[in-house]
Amino acid sequence: MITHLLPEFLIERDHKRCIRCKVCLRQCGFDVHYYDSDDDQMLVREQDCVGCQRCAALCPTNALIIKPHPHAYKPNLNWSKDHIRDLTKQAETGSVLITGMGNDKGLPIYWDRLILNASQVTNPSIDPLREPMETRTFLGQKPDKIQVEDGMLKTTLAPQIMVESPILFSALSYGAISYQAIESLAKAATKFGTLFNTGEGGLPIPLRKYGENAIVQCASGRFGVDAEYLNSGVIVEIKIGQGAKPGIGGHLPGGKVTEQVSRTRMIPVGVDALSPAPQHDIYSIEDLSTLIHALKEATNYEKPISVKISAVHNSAAIASGVVRAGADIIALDGIRGGTGAAPKAIRDNVGIPIELALAAVDMRLRQEGIRNKASIIAAGGFRCSADVIKAITLGADAVYLGTAALVAIGCTLCQKCYTGICNWGICTTNPYLSKRINPNIASQRLVNLLQSWSLEIKEMMGGMGVNAIESLRGNRHHLRGVDLHDWELDLLGVRGAGR
Amino acid sequence: MDLHRNLFSGNNVIKAMANMHVRGNGLGGGFAVYGLYPEYKNHYVFHIMYQRRDIKPEIYPFLVKHFNVAKDEEIPTNPSKAIHDPPLLWRYFLTPKTEPQFSDEYVVEKVNALNTDFEGVYVFSSGKDMGVFKGVGYPEDIAKYFCLNEYKGYIWTAHSRFPTNTQGWWGGAHPFNILDWTVVHNGEISSYGINRRFLETQGYRCALHTDTEVIAYAIDLLIRKHKLPLEVACKVFAPPFWSHVDKMSDVEQKWINAIRQTYSSLLLNGPFTIIMAHHGEMIGLTDRIRLRPLTAGIQDNKLYMSSEESSIRLISPNLEKVWTPQGGEPIVGRLNQKVTTHSSDIIFAKVKT
Numbered sequence: 063m064i065t066h067l068l069p070e071f072l073i074e075r076d077h078k079r080c081i082r083c084k085v086c087l088r089q090c091g092f093d094v095h096y097y098d099s100d101d102d103q104m105l106v107r108e109q110d111c112v113g114c115q116r117c118a119a120l121c122p123t124n125a126l127i128i129k130p131h132p133h134a135y136k137p138n139l140n141w142s143k144d145h146i147r148d149l150t151k152q153a154e155t156g157s158v159l160i161t162g163m164g165n166d167k168g169l170p171i172y173w174d175r176l177i178l179n180a181s182q183v184t185n186p187s188i189d190p191l192r193e194p195m196e197t198r199t200f201l202g203q204k205p206d207k208i209q210v211e212d213g214m215l216k217t218t219l220a221p222q223i224m225v226e227s228p229i230l231f232s233a234l235s236y237g238a239i240s241y242q243a244i245e246s247l248a249k250a251a252t253k254f255g256t257l258f259n260t261g262e263g264g265l266p267i268p269l270r271k272y273g274e275n276a277i278v279q280c281a282s283g284r285f286g287v288d289a290e291y292l293n294s295g296v297i298v299e300i301k302i303g304q305g306a307k308p309g310i311g312g313h314l315p316g317g318k319v320t321e322q323v324s325r326t327r328m329i330p331v332g333v334d335a336l337s338p339a340p341q342h343d344i345y346s347i348e349d350l351s352t353l354i355h356a357l358k359e360a361t362n363y364e365k366p367i368s369v370k371i372s373a374v375h376n377s378a379a380i381a382s383g384v385v386r387a388g389a390d391i392i393a394l395d396g397i398r399g400g401t402g403a404a405p406k407a408i409r410d411n412v413g414i415p416i417e418l419a420l421a422a423v424d425m426r427l428r429q430e431g432i433r434n435k436a437s438i439i440a441a442g443g444f445r446c447s448a449d450v451i452k453a454i455t456l457g458a459d460a461v462y463l464g465t466a467a468l469v470a471i472g473c474t475l476c477q478k479c480y481t482g483i484c485n486w487g488i489c490t491t492n493p494y495l496s497k498r499i500n501p502n503i504a505s506q507r508l509v510n511l512l513q514s515w516s517l518e519i520k521e522m523m524g525g526m527g528v529n530a531i532e533s534l535r536g537n538r539h540h541l542r543g544v545d546l547h548d549w550e551l552d553l554l555g556v557r558g559a560g561r
Numbered sequence: 562m563d564l565h566r567n568l569f570s571g572n573n574v575i576k577a578m579a580n581m582h583v584r585g586n587g588l589g590g591g592f593a594v595y596g597l598y599p600e601y602k603n604h605y606v607f608h609i610m611y612q613r614r615d616i617k618p619e620i621y622p623f624l625v626k627h628f629n630v631a632k633d634e635e636i637p638t639n640p641s642k643a644i645h646d647p648p649l650l651w652r653y654f655l656t657p658k659t660e661p662q663f664s665d666e667y668v669v670e671k672v673n674a675l676n677t678d679f680e681g682v683y684v685f686s687s688g689k690d691m692g693v694f695k696g697v698g699y700p701e702d703i704a705k706y707f708c709l710n711e712y713k714g715y716i717w718t719a720h721s722r723f724p725t726n727t728q729g730w731w732g733g734a735h736p737f738n739i740l741d742w743t744v745v746h747n748g749e750i751s752s753y754g755i756n757r758r759f760l761e762t763q764g765y766r767c768a769l770h771t772d773t774e775v776i777a778y779a780i781d782l783l784i785r786k787h788k789l790p791l792e793v794a795c796k797v798f799a800p801p802f803w804s805h806v807d808k809m810s811d812v813e814q815k816w817i818n819a820i821r822q823t824y825s826s827l828l829l830n831g832p833f834t835i836i837m838a839h840h841g842e843m844i845g846l847t848d849r850i851r852l853r854p855l856t857a858g859i860q861d862n863k864l865y866m867s868s869e870e871s872s873i874r875l876i877s878p879n880l881e882k883v884w885t886p887q888g889g890e891p892i893v894g895r896l897n898q899k900v901t902t903h904s905s906d907i908i909f910a911k912v913k914t
Contacts, residue, residue, distance in 0.1 A: 184725035185749040185831045194802045207787040527751040533830035539754030
């Protein structure tokens with residue numbers, strides 16, 4: 063069948079600059095560039111280009127420009143180029159469209175409509191370069207009160223996990239991402255004093271030395287789960303849902319299941335790893351409670367148990383149930399959260415923005431007097447330090463970074479994670495590609511990211527006149543809304559700017 | 562505070578406040594007096610402000626329904642040009658219609674109800690043998706208005722306001738009170754939003770539109786409901802920095818971890834000096850990095866605390882001791898006890914193993 067698809071990207075090569083070094087040829091896993099020895103020039107198969115910019119970034123003479131292809135259908139406000147393209151693909155394949163990374167559909171981003179406060183005159187702003195500024199955060203269940211008898215402290219705290227900054231790495235599973243990528247995340251979390259999350263792909267034995275900084279996930283596929291694995295991290299997370307694909311499980315194509323992935327996930331080499339949509343031992347809230355307590359038993363009540371849910375319409379009530387079922391942490395993943403592979407229809411249409419879900423969950427737990435029973439980790443497309451501090455101010459204890467962390471080590475959001483080919487060495491298990499990540503360098507990039515965001519958060523905290531992050535947590539007086547409807551202001555629990 | 566519980570008149574306190582005239586702008590002044598009503602010392606005394614005179618008859622049935630009213634009267638005043646549009650201020654000597662062991666909680670509930678369910682009605686104070694007098698004006702004018710030179714007490718706290726958060730109004734003047742706890746506050750609580758949200762989940766209703774209100778409720782929660790020692794409550798408000806905690810002993814770390822993790826929403830952040838009082842104790846505390854001044858002095862068993870040393874020296878020129886505490890270190894004056902200037906030794910007694 064002849065394809066009706068037009069190329070997505072236009073590749074412009076400045077032949078005067080090109081020195082035929084073939085870096086582009088070697089770097090492109092999609093075989094876009096090839097060398098014509100008769101004419102001594104580099105040529106391209108444009109229709110295969112995904113726009114990842116790897117060749118352009120590594121071209122020593124800056125000879126390449128990759129840009130969205132300017133070809134256009136007759137303008138039509140109803141039938142967008144995207145719609146026509148997707149429809150054409152389906153007509154040619156008869157398949158569910160798969161994509162990678164988070165929703166790119168331009169839903170309202172509430173972070174951009176929330177603005178922060180600063181001190182003027184009546185309370186001095188605090189300079190974080192000269193005064194202590196505390197971002198240390200503890201994850202886990204907190205008691206209602208502490209008990210003191212005859213001057214003695216009688217209260218023993220439930221297990222708490224301390225992080226120096228309320229920024230954690232989100233679940234990114236081995237197999238979906240390369241060994242080098244997960245090692246980089248583990249190293250960075252350890253060096254900086256925060257946590258990484260194994261996702262559902264298990265934790266390779268050589269990486270268990272980073273267990274003090276690991277959240278180990280237990281998802282519906284139970285890949286790599288045994289007693290030793292559960293005890294290798296500091297938090298166990300039950301994955302119910304993921305923001306990019308609420309209602310369905312993970313998809314790892316067999317092509318990515320190498321020998322080492324197979325050993326870690328405890329599945330045969332080359333076989334698709336398809337996680338069931340539900341956890342088959344959780345068909346109700348009481349089943350969840352059973353699993354939470356089974357995991358507490360398995361880890362000797364020494365580790366907080368987190369439950370990750372995708373942000374959906376009824377998140378507040380669901381979260382309340384999850385807390386009452388015994389979760390010590392709730393991870394909420396919004397509609398802009400990333401993925402290695404998800405049906406495009408689901409990624410783009412299912413779930414709600416994290417801002418609204420977070421505000422509703424925090425409010426609901428407070429109304430029920432159980433906010434202290436669980437920490438809240440918000441996830442789903444945090445782009446910058448301001449997004450993080452706004453999430454804390456809405457009520458989150460900490461946030462998960464997935465996409466942002468991957469961008470720090472090279473990802474350019476080409477959304478081809480599901481192909482198994484990633485020219486940046488991140489979302490692939492092909493050793494030729496994955497060795498492009500040097501965990502020493504990549505982990506330093508991640509530490510730099512955490513450090514710069516933390517410094518910016520401290521600057522903004524100081525500006526607001528607070529020197530401990532807990533004074534900002536849920537302190538919505540420091541937020542105001544712009545360009546928001548009354549129902550949105552009401553749900554977010556903030557006043558309009560100027561009020 | 563007279564540490565031997567000798568009563569003294571308000572004259573010196575008023576003089577000291579007048580000395581700090583320029584710290585206020587005339588939009589709020591107030592006083593709390595302890596040992597005020599010895600002849601009714603087992604009665605809860607409600608000082609109630611009515612924004613309009615016609616509201617008062619609506620409240621009486623509420624009070625009679627829930628309390629036995631031993632006596633009620635208009636709070637004596639001495640109208641002057643300095644005080645504009647004063648509201649009606651009335652005091653009631655009450656015993657709750659409930660079991661004695663529940664009476665404090667009962668009173669807190671009724672005060673919350675009066676403040677929030679009735680428009681234009683605010684309870685200025687609700688403790689036994691004490692009272693709050695406050696309004697819009699400079700403190701020395703407010704003192705004259707309420708004839709405070711005629712009252713005697715063993716603890717006096719006072720405040721001069723320069724409002725920045727909310728407008729100057731009678732209910733917004735300090736001290737703030739619940740039961741016999743009062744708070745005067747120099748500063749601004751930047752953590753107010755979360756302090757308030759937390760207290761609301763604990764059943765408190767904030768009605769006075771001012772950040773200081775939360776401190777009164779927070780101290781009530783920690784001391785009366787959660788039965789924490791005062792020094793622990795002070796560590797909730799102004800805990801040591803983690804960089805400091807990391808160098809402490811295991812026992813101390815356990816305390817601070819428990820305090821900071823359990824009560825993180827009650828940390829008072831932003832610049833403050835507060836003087837809290839209830840029967841038998843007067844406490845001075847600043848924020849952790851002391852963004853507001855606090856000076857203490859002692860002479861002849863009298864403990865003085867003030868934003869300015871000059872106002873203490875004015876009324877007690879030959880101080881035995883005068884000092885400025887570290888940020889976040891409470892000064893605690895207790896009847897018949899030596900004044901403590903730092904609390905660590907007391908709270909880090911022993912942790913259950």
